[in-house]
Amino acid sequence: MKFLVNFHVLEYRNNSTNVAISINVHVPKLQNVLSFCFSESVITMCQHTLKSNLKNRFGYVFEGLDKAGNSTLLNRIYTELYITEGTPAEVSCKHEVKLIERAFLRPTKPELTIRREDIFKCSTGRDKPVRTVMTEGVAGIGKTVLTKKFALDWAEGNIYQHIQFIFPLSFRELNMLMREKFSLVELIHLLFPEIKEAGIHIFEEFRVLFIFDGLDECRFDLDLKTKEVLTDVTEPASLDVILTNLMKGKLLPSAQVWITTRPAAAHQIPPELVDLVTEVRGFNDPQKEEYFRKRFTEKEESRRIISHINSSRSIFIMCHIPVFCWITATVLEDAIKTNQERDLPKSLTEMYVYFLVVLSKVKNIKYDGRTDIDTFWTPETKDTIQSLGKLAFEQLMKGNLFFYESDLTECGIDVRAASVYSGVFTEIFQEERGLFHENVFCFVHLSIQEFLAALHVHLTFTNTGINLLAGEESASTTFEDFHQCAVDKAVQSPNGHLDLFLRFLLGLSLETNQTFLQGLITVKGSESSSSQNTVQYIKKKIGENVCIMKNNNLFHCLSELKDCSLVKEIQAILRPGKLPADKLPPAKWATLVNIILSSKEKLDEFYLNKYFESDNAATGLLSCCNLTDMSCSGLASALQSKCLLLKELDLSNNDLKDSGVKLLCEGLRSPHCTLETLSLSGCLITKEGCADLVSSLRLNPSHLKKLDVSYNHLEECGVKHFSTGQKDLKLALQTLTLDPSSTHKNLILSDNNRKVTVGGEQQPYPDHPERFDVLEQLMCADGLTGRCYWEVEWRGKVHIAVTYRGIKRKGENDDCSLGKNDESWSLLCSDDGHSGLHKNEMASIYGALSNRVGVYLDWPGGILSFFAVSSGKMTHLHTFHAKFTEPVYPAFRITTQPTGSSLFFSHIL
Ligand SMILES: Nc1ncnc2c1ncn2[C@@H]1O[C@H](COP(=O)(O)OP(=O)(O)OP(=O)(O)O)[C@@H](O)[C@H]1O
Numbered sequence: 001m002k003f004l005v006n007f008h009v010l011e012y013r014n015n016s017t018n019v020a021i022s023i024n025v026h027v028p029k030l031q032n033v034l035s036f037c038f039s040e041s042v043i044t045m046c047q048h049t050l051k052s053n054l055k056n057r058f059g060y061v062f063e064g065l066d067k068a069g070n071s072t073l074l075n076r077i078y079t080e081l082y083i084t085e086g087t088p089a090e091v092s093c094k095h096e097v098k099l100i101e102r103a104f105l106r107p108t109k110p111e112l113t114i115r116r117e118d119i120f121k122c123s124t125g126r127d128k129p130v131r132t133v134m135t136e137g138v139a140g141i142g143k144t145v146l147t148k149k150f151a152l153d154w155a156e157g158n159i160y161q162h163i164q165f166i167f168p169l170s171f172r173e174l175n176m177l178m179r180e181k182f183s184l185v186e187l188i189h190l191l192f193p194e195i196k197e198a199g200i201h202i203f204e205e206f207r208v209l210f211i212f213d214g215l216d217e218c219r220f221d222l223d224l225k226t227k228e229v230l231t232d233v234t235e236p237a238s239l240d241v242i243l244t245n246l247m248k249g250k251l252l253p254s255a256q257v258w259i260t261t262r263p264a265a266a267h268q269i270p271p272e273l274v275d276l277v278t279e280v281r282g283f284n285d286p287q288k289e290e291y292f293r294k295r296f297t298e299k300e301e302s303r304r305i306i307s308h309i310n311s312s313r314s315i316f317i318m319c320h321i322p323v324f325c326w327i328t329a330t331v332l333e334d335a336i337k338t339n340q341e342r343d344l345p346k347s348l349t350e351m352y353v354y355f356l357v358v359l360s361k362v363k364n365i366k367y368d369g370r371t372d373i374d375t376f377w378t379p380e381t382k383d384t385i386q387s388l389g390k391l392a393f394e395q396l397m398k399g400n401l402f403f404y405e406s407d408l409t410e411c412g413i414d415v416r417a418a419s420v421y422s423g424v425f426t427e428i429f430q431e432e433r434g435l436f437h438e439n440v441f442c443f444v445h446l447s448i449q450e451f452l453a454a455l456h457v458h459l460t461f462t463n464t465g466i467n468l469l470a471g472e473e474s475a476s477t478t479f480e481d482f483h484q485c486a487v488d489k490a491v492q493s494p495n496g497h498l499d500l501f502l503r504f505l506l507g508l509s510l511e512t513n514q515t516f517l518q519g520l521i522t523v524k525g526s527e528s529s530s531s532q533n534t535v536q537y538i539k540k541k542i543g544e545n546v547c548i549m550k551n552n553n554l555f556h557c558l559s560e561l562k563d564c565s566l567v568k569e570i571q572a573i574l575r576p577g578k579l580p581a582d583k584l585p586p587a588k589w590a591t592l593v594n595i596i597l598s599s600k601e602k603l604d605e606f607y608l609n610k611y612f613e614s615d616n617a618a619t620g621l622l623s624c625c626n627l628t629d630m631s632c633s634g635l636a637s638a639l640q641s642k643c644l645l646l647k648e649l650d651l652s653n654n655d656l657k658d659s660g661v662k663l664l665c666e667g668l669r670s671p672h673c674t675l676e677t678l679s680l681s682g683c684l685i686t687k688e689g690c691a692d693l694v695s696s697l698r699l700n701p702s703h704l705k706k707l708d709v710s711y712n713h714l715e716e717c718g719v720k721h722f723s724t725g726q727k728d729l730k731l732a733l734q735t736l737t738l739d740p741s742s743t744h745k746n747l748i749l750s751d752n753n754r755k756v757t758v759g760g761e762q763q764p765y766p767d768h769p770e771r772f773d774v775l776e777q778l779m780c781a782d783g784l785t786g787r788c789y790w791e792v793e794w795r796g797k798v799h800i801a802v803t804y805r806g807i808k809r810k811g812e813n814d815d816c817s818l819g820k821n822d823e824s825w826s827l828l829c830s831d832d833g834h835s836g837l838h839k840n841e842m843a844s845i846y847g848a849l850s851n852r853v854g855v856y857l858d859w860p861g862g863i864l865s866f867f868a869v870s871s872g873k874m875t876h877l878h879t880f881h882a883k884f885t886e887p888v889y890p891a892f893r894i895t896t897q898p899t900g901s902s903l904f905f906s907h908i909l
Pocket of ligand 1: 077078082138139143144145146214291324326
């Protein structure tokens with residue numbers, strides 16, 4: 001019998017080696033062996049070709065202006081991105097501008113970061129293997145570059161070599177196929193001809209990863225809930241059916257799938273289909289600097305650029321978006337080259353105006369062969385920008401980020417000119433493919449669309465007096481009316497889609513920006529009275545507005561208008577420790593936050609408590625702010641506000657007491673309260689406050705997921721309230737526990753490590769470097785840096801102390817002995833009375849003697865106080881004042897004489 005393996009001639013271009021294979025096999029017994037060996041080598045060669053094609057495709061990237069000219073090596077410019085890991089339930093539909101704003105804020109909980117190369121790794125924390133990963137991120141944050149780098153790393157043999165085929169696809173390409181029918185195999189063959197040429201039709205036996213980049217650009221219906229089922233990889237179907245089934249795991253269940261998307265489109269994939277959600281958050285601060293160091297290899301140049309970026313808070317913040325880094329780099333490079341360093345752009349509008357100027361200059365020199373760089377606004381350039389502006393505005397109002405050639409033609413844009421303008425426009429297809437006929441366009445970043453839209457609206461108003469924002473292109477009389485109308489529109493927009501647009505529109509009214517664009521726009525400047533009226537109008541809106549996000553944006557508008565009056569007003573009362581509660585109405589808190597963030601201080605140093613004299617604030621980070629029970633009514637009304645979408649509130653280490661908690665509960669009971677995490681650690685709450693908390697959480701059980709009531713005075717029965725309260729609530733009730741490994745061998749721990757007695761003989765504890773070996777001492781396992789209260793019952797003779805962790809453990813010198821060195825503070829308790837001991841200096845204490853001692857630590861305030869507790873009454877014994885520089889640990893010493901000495905922690909919750 002003749003067995004014929006009838007392959008097409010296979011052609012592999014590997015450097016200059018061409019290999020042609022055609023095989024006839026006549027010996028049936030050898031069939032299996034040979035076909036196995038053959039297919040192994042075919043697969044290896046096919047992989048090799050795929051990898052080398054991917055290296056060609058992704059080894060170089062075109063960054064904006066370079067598109068028509070030189071490309072850049074991806075490995076040379078690639079800067080690590082900050083990627084966080086979430087859970088599928090966190091698939092979001094947040095608005096992009098808000099996500100950008102979020103970069104301003106300090107994270108209130110630790111974030112789980114993930115490295116690029118670990119995205120598909122099985123980690124111990126995951127309960128099942130990762131099949132489908134969804135990566136979210138706002139426009140220009142680096143999702144596409146991330147997937148390219150991933151595929152390139154694979155092609156270069158650096159990561160995931162157990163995956164046999166990676167197929168990177170973009171929805172931009174796939175949109176072009178939405179009217180066709182293919183089987184999955186045909187689709188792969190069409191897009192990866194090397195696979196077809198190798199004759200590979202079966203993928204079930206291979207490890208395959210599909211990368212789908214840009215779900216937000218998908219123009220066909222991906223209705224994952226209702227689509228028909230498709231399991232056969234050779235059965236033709238429409239693209240939506242193929243993709244839906246691939247994502248659901250019905251089609252080629254062995255394959256892995258990676259989808260990237262802007263946040264607004266993420267909800268299209270139901271969470272149950274996603275094993276892992278990651279979010280690209282752009283560059284963190286060190287990564288921003290690394291980007292510029294890679295981009296500017298000359299040390300002095302990169303130093304100057306980084307120092308300029310650091311000097312402008314709003315530019316520094318925006319630089320967490322890689323595409324904005326690229327814009328900034330382009331602008332600053334030009335400014336330095338042309339010696340305009342002194343006037344480097346500081347506001348966003350200035351940066352974008354400059355960017356447009358750079359693009360036009362480059363276009364003139366590179367494409368039109370001009371040398372007269374001073375007259376860069378040629379009639380053609382002006383026409384293109386005006387048409388782009390029209391397109392940007394019309395599509396922004398419709399909420400569109402992607403446009404087809406027909407949209408461009410409607411706005412009078414010559415498609416060729418638009419492609420040349422690649423810094424503004426990106427032609428979406430891989431040109432080398434030549435597979436599709438229709439081109440799709442978008443602005444490289446939403447902010448560029450918003451800038452050009454604002455330019456268009458500004459130009460239309462100055463040239464014709466028509467206010468495009470006022471409905472039916474109505475004529476508006478003054479600049480002032482025009483701007484007020486824009487402010488109103490932006491404030492009313494429910495999703496903030498006109499926020500950046502408004503910033504640019506107001507920025508364009510400045511004469512300095514207009515002068516820069518002279519030739520493109522007529523310099524009119526804004527009359528100072530009208531500009532002043534706009535400023536007053538914005539300030540009035542800030543006063544009225546309770547929505548923090550809106551206020552943030554209005555504050556940015558004032559900086560675009562270079563108005564510092566509000567900043568000065570607030571700065572006048574903003575002195576560390578001097579901010580009186582009643583001077584700022586709640587609506588101005590957002591402005592205050594912005595002022596602090598816009599200052600040159602680093603984000604890490606932003607703690608509101610530094611500015612407080614006392615109460616009154618509605619923000620998430622209010623730990624150690626000297627808030628009292630009086631502050632809580634303000635907080636409660638803030639929690640009841642519809643506009644305050646506060647998820648986390650840290651009120652730890654404030655003297656709220658039960659009365660404060662009672663007031664706060666009013667807010668917690670409100671259906672508008674969105675709090676998910678509340679920290680009331682160290683707030684002097686007792687079982688009464690605890691009962692109030694439990695009852696209000698019962699009334700409004702939907703939101704709060706985590707409550708920290710550690711270091712309060714709850715007593716056992718208070719804790720019981722909680723255990724009979726909400727089932728789903730994660731409760732933090734941190735207790736102080738004694739550390740057995742520090743405990744001297746003569747001491748016996750019992751009662752859940754809360755009771756310490758002296759034993760008759762040494763205990764068989766193992767040797768440990770942290771064990772006190774001569775002095776009968778021991779300490780707690782956890783260090784404290786907040787405010788905390790605990791009580792101790794004692795018998796015989798004991799030291800009740802706190803110490804730094806570094807206290808010596810071996811021997812009996814003063815550096816081991818509690819209270820005899822500068823690392824520990826101790827209260828000596830015996831039937832003879834109490835005395836304080838620090839640095840071996842004894843402080844006599846007269847008066848009350850009690851076998852129950854209360855210890856109050858206020859670490860940030862540098863206070864350690866001891867009280868005699870008797871019949872519910874507390875009598876002050878002694879206070880140490882210290883500037884604590886490290887966490888302190890509760891510690892004890894129990895003397896063996898008199899016998900029977902012991903101590904017992906109580907109320908240590
Ligand atoms: N890791 C990186 N290192 C260096 N530059 C980067 C990196 N990521 C992104 N960039 C720059 O930012 C630009 C935009 O990135 P990218 O296209 O990946 O964004 P995106 O998140 O896919 O945006 P969109 O949602 O608009 O498609 C790139 O062209 C490049 O100039």
